[in-house]
Amino acid sequence: MTQSADPVLNVDRSIDASPQSSRWYASSILSRVLVAGFIVVLFAALYGRIMGYGLRRDELMFVPPAELLGYWSLYSDFFYNHVPNSAWFYRGVYLIFGGEGLLASARFGQFCAWLLLASGIGWATWRISGSGLLAMFFVVALVVNETLQTQAGMAASNNLLPMPFVAWGLGLFIVETLRDRPRVLWLLVSGLCLSIAAGLKVSAAVVIPPIAIATFLLPWHMPFSERLRSVVVPLLIGGLIGAIPLFWYLGADPSGFLAHVLKFHTGPHIAFWQANAASEPSLAMGLGGKIQLAYATWFGGAALIGLMVLFYLAVLGGTRSRQDRSGLGQILLVLVVLGATALFSFVPTPGFSQYYIQPLVAVPLLAALIYRLVPQEKRAQVAPLCVAGFALLFLLGAPRLAPGLLNLAKPDNFTSARLAKGGASLREVVAESERPDGPVATLMPLYPLEAHLPVYAELSTGPFAYRIAPYTDPDLAQHYVMANEDQLLALFDSNPPSAFLLGYDSALEAPLLRYAETNGYAAVQKEGLDNRYGQGVIYSKRAGAVE
Structure with missing residues (x-):
């Protein structure tokens, strides 16, 4: 067993590279092939489920602009009650894959968003923690999450779309601020991703203020003047570039833009559902109902298994000496993001289950940061827990994802x-x-x-x-x-x-x-x-x- 440390993130990475044992190499190659095969099957099943998932009413809002934007203008020529990036996302996918059909291209765009989310969570979790097993566990936990396996993650809407960009934006920021010298380009990309997320769904904007404040504080060891130059400025520039579509529509017609994006949701939308609440049993008009929806999303099934791993890591990490605790600032940042997204989930009225999925992005990153605090001699204890978690996730996800594989054999039934x-x-x-x-x-x-x-x-x-x-x-x-x-x-x-x-x-x-x-x-x-x-x-x- 050889020990190596990542000189950039100061993450211990253990590899068993004994040249005397060819058996180790064979088993290592076999395990990687099995993991790769599992990932391929998992996402093939996910694709089949997305393409076979029944039509949802929200898609009547989000999919038509892919066609309408070819000859009409957003907001001024047709009604659209959300920020503009989601409309242009589906328009872009339609221009590339439109030969497959309007809904087919939109659903494929949804699948692409899943790939971007999984890669962002997987890369950031692995890069921060150094544990491929932990990264893979949380990717699978997201894929089989019960709420994301329903309308929130399957239908072509704007519910899932901001999550990949939040994952990459927040993940890149954490990775770079853990370095001795953050790289300007990747912080610019981080700011770009966060602004794109806010342009996809208003609720994603709540992630930006905590990160904006953190740019003035992280990394701790850098002089403030250098932090301004190397962290604040590139993140700001990236954010401004990503916000250009919002500035464009807001500048062209401020009152019309706000009427669609803000006043609709605070006025006639609420009035309609107050008068027609009985027609939609899954909505929540009051705080009690919203708490029930949030509880089911955050503390049920796959989410609960993820929290179990997180809490176990916190117990192991709490034993590390105070002199050897890196990343505490980043942990505080992710906790604030987690709290902010959770609290904002209760703001929209009425509440639907898809409004409570944004905090799920922060949990894997928090687990990765806490894993860094776990003493090297205790990290072996994490593997059995993750393996057991995989087994439970398989039991939870199989009933929903297995039919997705069957769907692939009958594309005419998509x-x-x-x-x-x-x-x-x-x-x-x-x-x-x-x-x-x-x-x-x-x-x-x-x-x-x-x-x-x-x-x-x-x-x-x-x-x-x-x-x-x-x-x-x-x-x-x-x-x-x-x-x-x-x-x-x-x-x-x-x-x-x-x-x-x-x-x-x-x-x-x-x-x-x-x-x-x-x-x-x-x-x-x-x-x-x-x-x-x-x-x-x-x-x-x-x-x-x-x-």
Whole structure:
């Protein structure tokens, strides 16, 4: 057994490199092959689960901009109630992989976000701790996390997207400030990642203030003037570059930008759910419900196993001498980030389970920093715990991930493939309609957009703008491309639909259905239009039909 120390991070790395034993080399190669094979199978199963995961309503907001941004402008031409980076992320993926379809490219983008998250957590945990086993444990713990295996991590939305950039931004900052001399380029990248994360989801911005303060304090040993030059300035420059999209939209139309990003969530969004809470049993309007959602996300299943490893490391690390405790400043930083993200999770109303996933990024980094405090002679005690943790994670993750492997054998059953089939069916009906060039009227715009059919701007990102119309102040409504019931029916009179696609929300769709039946649109049953919200029915007025 030879002992080597990382001269940069002062991390002990132990390798058994006895040249007398060829058996060690064989077992080492075999173990690496097995680990690599396990990772490949794990992420293949994850990909299969993502592609087979049922359509979610949030995707009606986040996926359409991938198509709409080709001819319309964000906010001014269609409703979008989030910061802009998520829209442009899916637009970019669509430009590269659009040949596979609108939803298929978005779901693939979600999988890419997973790869970026896993690599960020794995690299940072290994680089900080020097333990590949610990790094792999926390990567697997994230992948099989119950909340991330549901809508939060599977559907193409902005819930998961900021987490990879937070992981890389915070991880790079910790790694560089543990060095004797931080590298300017990587701190610039750190700031860039953190700003990109904030541009993907507002809640990610809560990570920035603790790190901004830490730039003036870490590394401890550097003179303050050098710290300003080598840490503060590059992080600031990276942050400003990453914030350019936010500055662009805020500068172009401050009131419109804030109306979409801020005032929607603090006004009509809350009013709508207060009036319709019974329609969504998983939401939490009060503190008690939010605490239950947070508890299930942070202290259940895979998350609890991760915390068990973290606490065990803390016990072992607490035995190290006070004179030999490096990284305490970084530990304090991660604890503050953990607390800030946890507290901010309770701010949005109503609360959904996906709002509580951001703190999960900080746990692996905290564990890696605490692992540095564990005396070398006690680190062998960590391995059996991680191995036992792997076994429990396998039992937790197998029921959800194993079907993902089966999905790979039947790509025609992917949710995106079924959506494309429905879009093709809709296109066939529209082609035979009285107005084949007219927009499709629907609260489920992914089907017509998948088929490259026009839609009404007021309904182009699903029901989100339409359903809040009764709860929106007129002064605020003027910033939205939206229509209430009367305005929508008047819009149909002035620009008649080529077809209606209904059957997914009977209450919201009732005025559209009445209009279709009153104006001679006949029901047409087609395959491929069913999803978790219902069985779609096309209402079309065939060319030459007499009312």
